[in-house]
Amino acid sequence: MERIAILQMGHFLLVTIQVDMHDHLAMTLQDDLTNRISKTSARGVLIDISALEIVDSFIGRILANIAKMSRILDAETVVVGMQPAVAITLVELGLSLKGIRTALNVEKGMALLRSSLGDSQGGSMDGDAEK
Amino acid sequence: MSLNGQSKIPQILKNHEAEVLADWLGEQMAAGIRKDLLKEIELREECREFLELFTDAIQQGNLTNIQSTEWRSVREMLTSVSRTRTQKGFTPTETANFVFSFKQPLFKRLRQELGQNGEALVEEILSASNLIDKLGLWTTEIYQKTREEVILRQQEELMELSTPVVKLWEGILALPIIGTLDSARTQIMMESLLEMIVQTGSQVAIIDITGVPTVDTLTAQHLLKTVTAARLMGADCIISGIRPQIAQTIVYLGVDLADITTKASLADAFVLALKRSGFAIARSKPTI
Structure with missing residues (x-):
């Protein structure tokens, strides 16, 4: 069965959505991700949707829900790389995704996660030099 | 016949x-x-x-x-x-x-x-x-x-002429709006702003409404939409150039701009944008 890979990078989980999201896939992702967060006690989740070209209200809501669930499990969520067309669609659908933090690309998203958690936690685990 | x-x-x-x-x-x-x-x-x-x-x-x-x-x-x-x-x-x-x-x-x-x-x-x-x-x-x-x-x-x-997106600094865009904001214009404006955000990788966008004659609920709605869309992409928006009358109208209309950073002038907004991007401005010579 099709699944979206969840990669672990230190205290962070990295999800890259490379395929068209359909409802079932989104539900599976929500399931997998919450499980992984609790298993790895991750502090941050970064979802890269730069390859996603179409969203509907359901996918939008799932994204918002994932963010809320992560928050409850004590992990920040950052959605990165949203396409302009996708952003316009979400706004027109009335989904402003409050509570989700956003960044332009993965690099900036990582920086945002790190700074929000304090460098001591994220930075050291990543082994990634601060730019 | x-x-x-x-x-x-x-x-x-x-x-x-x-x-x-x-x-x-x-x-x-x-x-x-x-x-x-x-x-x-x-x-x-x-x-x-x-x-x-x-x-x-x-x-x-x-x-x-x-x-x-x-x-x-x-x-x-x-x-x-x-x-x-x-x-x-x-x-x-x-x-x-x-x-x-x-x-x-x-x-x-x-x-x-x-x-x-x-x-x-x-x-x-x-x-x-x-x-x-x-x-x-x-x-x-x-x-x-x-x-x-x-x-x-x-x-x-007119529409083509009136929606330029200019780069003010590395990572800072400005969108000076002149004239009335209607739905069609907002759409074009939003699209060109978002495209520019992607192209330049800017994190801050300043929307300057000095040239907008009146702001009604619909215009405010359009502005909010643009700001939200930019935020979804990971860019912060600052609205500047709000004249006193417009500030009064916005409050009387009950439009909620609480989530948005607003500044009175483009200069103020630019200083804030620089600060957020980690730049500092220093005068190299004292004023004469």
Whole structure:
């Protein structure tokens, strides 16, 4: 069965959505991700949707829900790389995704996660030099 | 039309083409054509062409429906006449008069030919009058349409002109809005802003509304949408250039701008944007 890979990078989980999201896939992702967060006690989740070209209200809501669930499990969520067309669609659908933090690309998203958690936690685990 | 089959108009027009044309021209000259806009020779040519096509069309026997195929060439001719006159700056009355002035010479001929038969005369005049009215209205309609096309084109041009996105600094974009914000403009504005955000990888965008004359609930809604869309992509928006009256209107309208950073002037917004991006400005020389 099709699944979206969840990669672990230190205290962070990295999800890259490379395929068209359909409802079932989104539900599976929500399931997998919450499980992984609790298993790895991750502090941050970064979802890269730069390859996603179409969203509907359901996918939008799932994204918002994932963010809320992560928050409850004590992990920040950052959605990165949203396409302009996708952003316009979400706004027109009335989904402003409050509570989700956003960044332009993965690099900036990582920086945002790190700074929000304090460098001591994220930075050291990543082994990634601060730019 | 009971008289369609026996209408005398085609026959009369054919027999007296030259006289009708001369009368018609005289009629228009007497009414005073715009000599500055149209030469007499051009008018003569137009009249001659119209009369020819009109005679051709009317011979088909359809005097009621000018939308039918018989009248196509007449309609096309009138369309081109109306269009050129619109562009030359004629008034709607002057344009429509080109057709309406045709009534006088036509009725004169009809009276001469059918003077003894009152009933037939009335019948003919009525149908001819109807027909010419329709053609005149058609001319006016085209006039209107041409004008609307001009307005539409100008609107589009205005739209293209008025939504530039400028890069102020590395990672800082500005969108100075001038003029009223309607839905179509917001859409274009939003698209170009988001495209630029992707292209330049900017994290801060300043929307300057100094040039927006009034802000109503709808405009505020549009602004909010743009800000939200930019935020979804990972860029912060600052709205600047809010004049005192506009601030008052926004509060009285109950628009909630609490989630958005607002600054009074573009300069203030720019300083804030620089600060957020981690830049600091220092004066290298003291002021004199």
